[in-house]
Amino acid sequence: MYFLESPSHTFRCPHCLKALEKIKERKDYYIHKCKNDDCSFYQTNLRRMTPQEKEQFQHTPYAFKVRYLYREFLFDFKPLAPSSPIKTKVDVSRLSVSSHTLGLILTYHVNYGLSARKTASIMKDVHGLSISHQTVINYANSVALIVKPFIDQFPYELSGSFCGDETYIRIKGRWHDLFFMFDAIKKVVLSYRVSPNRDTFSAIRAIDDVLKKLPSIPEDLSFVVDGNPIYLLAQHFFAQHGISFDVRQVIGLTNEDPVSEEYRPLKQIMERFNRTFKGNYRPTHGFGAEEGSVSFVTLFVAYFNFLRPHSALEKRVPVVIPALESLPHMPARWAKLIAMAQEMLAQQAAS
The missing domain is CATH 3.30.420.10 (Ribonuclease H-like superfamily/Ribonuclease H)
Structure with a gap:
């Protein structure tokens, strides 16, 4: 998936231009070493040794890394590559729950770390709303898909x-x-x-x-x-x-x-x-599935970055968004954060 078969390249030492020798194969990379005793990199490292190190080197040369090494990584990954816009099919407005109720569910489940079952119970016992724990999980998965691009691209x-x-x-x-x-x-x-x-x-x-x-x-x-x-x-x-x-x-x-x-x-x-x-x-x-774990972590990060006051920041949230800060309670802030994330997705889809 992420790994490519290594092409038959000849790697050369940048210090002496001699061909490198592949000495080890790891899961993610191969290690190539310059074994030329006249290599300037090798000779410089030898000269930098103290007398004690030189004596030890005579007995245990493997304890010192004095030769040039090159790691040939085997996965196909380009740093800083732009992410493709996430096209989620989730539309929170079509969920059979109001934005305030959804905000309540997320507040209990994410902010206070209640399990899906306890969240469903408290919605029934305190707010008189009967939902299953699976419904809580489904809502969390849906919201996580929406807010993740907002978190990552803010x-x-x-x-x-x-x-x-x-x-x-x-x-x-x-x-x-x-x-x-x-x-x-x-x-x-x-x-x-x-x-x-x-x-x-x-x-x-x-x-x-x-x-x-x-x-x-x-x-x-x-x-x-x-x-x-x-x-x-x-x-x-x-x-x-x-x-x-x-x-x-x-x-x-x-x-x-x-x-x-x-x-x-x-x-x-x-x-x-x-x-x-x-x-x-x-x-x-x-979690019973990877989707649930990723959703929970995503929602926790959204809460931590945008909604959770921090004592080291004088009880301010790490990322202050005035549109969230002015709202009276946490369910409203969750609802507004979701709306802002959806608006960003809509703008990306239109561009």
């Missing part, structure tokens, strides 16, 4: 302090990975991808979601992430496409290196966000 004002992390979500009894990318200062979720695997391609797509939201790629762009090597591989992938950024990896639970000490506060902000998400997700006890 012109956010970003700070440049980006961090990422993965958490877990249960689908059909199996754990899946959920990749979040987050503006730690503005408190805006920029990527929220559900994946069956914690792999390089998922990390690339998550970072690409952030890059698409930037008016231009700043020279000092960096991402604060954990010690998972997939982010370094993603960095290599983007570098091959002329897109450069730094990856600051915060390792472990204690500050054993200067990078971890400097950037751990940003990582902790990301971890607090994960705990907030899990607080809303836990009552669902997982």
Whole structure:
């Protein structure tokens, strides 16, 4: 699906122009190495070694990465490619429920993290409206399709302090990975991808979601992430496409290196966000289909970015939209957010 058969190219070292030798095959990429002992890259790295490192190199050369390596990625993915307009067939106005009632359902189900069954029960017990838990799920799936383009294409004002992390979500009894990318200062979720695997391609797509939201790629762009090597591989992938950024990896639970000490506060902000998400997700006890999980995550991000007041922002929402802020209660804000998302889709369809 995402992977292509590797063409029979001959890759050459940019430092000595000798042909590279394929030394390893991984699921997502092949590794090619320059084995020329006269290569300037290799010789420079040898000269930079301390006497102790040179002695160790004689006994365990495999412990040092001194030769030029090239990773040939096997998936067909173009960074910063424009997304195709989403043509959803869902029309909320045709649902057999008023906009206020739909807003109530989303408030209970998303804002307060109630399961679909509890949401259906509270609509019956408090509001006298009989609906099934499957109806709650259907409404959530429909609204998620509508608001997702609005979330992804909104012109956010970003700070440049980006961090990422993965958490877990249960689908059909199996754990899946959920990749979040987050503006730690503005408190805006920029990527929220559900994946069956914690792999390089998922990390690339998550970072690409952030890059698409930037008016231009700043020279000092960096991402604060954990010690998972997939982010370094993603960095290599983007570098091959002329897109450069730094990856600051915060390792472990204690500050054993200067990078971890400097950037751990940003990582902790990301971890607090994960705990907030899990607080809303836990009552669902997982999902029976991938569609349900994606819908729930999408609606949570819509709530977090546009509707949820944040203590670090003096009780303001991360993304202030005056048309939402002026409304008296949360069901009305959900209804207005849905209407704005539908209006954007209609404009895209007309253009």
